[in-house]
Amino acid sequence: MKPDEFWKNFRLGEELAISGNFIYDGLRRFHEMKRLDYDEEIFDFLYHVSVGLERLTKIAIVLCEHKATTDQEALEKSLITHSLNDLVARLKTSAPINLGTNHNELISILTTFYNSLRYDRFSLASSFSGGKERKAIVGWLEKSLNITLCHGNALFGIDNPEQCRKFVRRTILKITRQIYEVIQKEARGLNIYTYELRHASKAESVFLREIDIVNEDILWKELLVFFMNTRSTSGYLGFLRKIEPLDFDPALADEYLACFASDSAKAMVMDELEHHYSELEDGARARLETMTIINAPNVCFDDED
Structure with a gap:
């Protein structure tokens, strides 16, 4: 097997598992959030999803663009970016990615978060302008779902209703599914197995089972009832x-x-x-x-x- 085939088959296959782990952890983090008040929890969700989708998109770009005549150094340098917006736009030039307004707005939030907001608190200018990630996510949810979440309630805070959990899961998985399908198609065309996933892994749960944390919660509840009875x-x-x-x-x-x-x-x-x-x-x-x-x-x- 040639070095470039080994790279795309195995190393990018490892990257696929890594990206799946990040996306899984992000989805679970949002599912576990009872309220949308805590900036550190919003940060955790955004960080995992942005890293996971960025790495996933880069895999698809390599499989679509890399040829025997490709300038390897130039390609690798072009991947040194954290702009998910730009990466998805770049992938669209090679593959049929069809995303709606809600998906693109989330991608923009993730891009802004990773490029600037994740280090915003290290700046003195952030002293009296906190909660930017929270405001972005809450605003996106309210706009996308045409709802008004409760704000400013010191006792109960901002709820994270099941409607929001389902919407976030559905939106992220649609982005994920389309990019993974590109990886499958390109890898099969190259007769390599980059798309294969370890059984019972987080990545398999994301890309093949399209994880639903609600169902995973049903599992532990059923097992608990079994052990008790x-x-x-x-x-x-x-x-x-x-x-x-x-x-x-x-x-x-x-x-x-x-x-x-x-x-x-x-x-x-x-x-x-x-x-x-x-x-x-x-x-x-x-x-x-x-x-x-x-x-x-x-x-x-x-x-x-």
């Missing part, structure tokens, strides 16, 4: 049932369940977990060792043992 027996289930539960407060069940769906929710309960472990005294280390066995690789529970 199954009467089946196995070595693993027997091991779990022998562990004495900590004295969590049943009245806070809703907060505990949120830990399965959100990293920020876990942070809210960690202090209580640390308190319970401090009460164990000498038994804390033994319990930690027991907990590490659960879901540990290469640990087998023999039903007869």
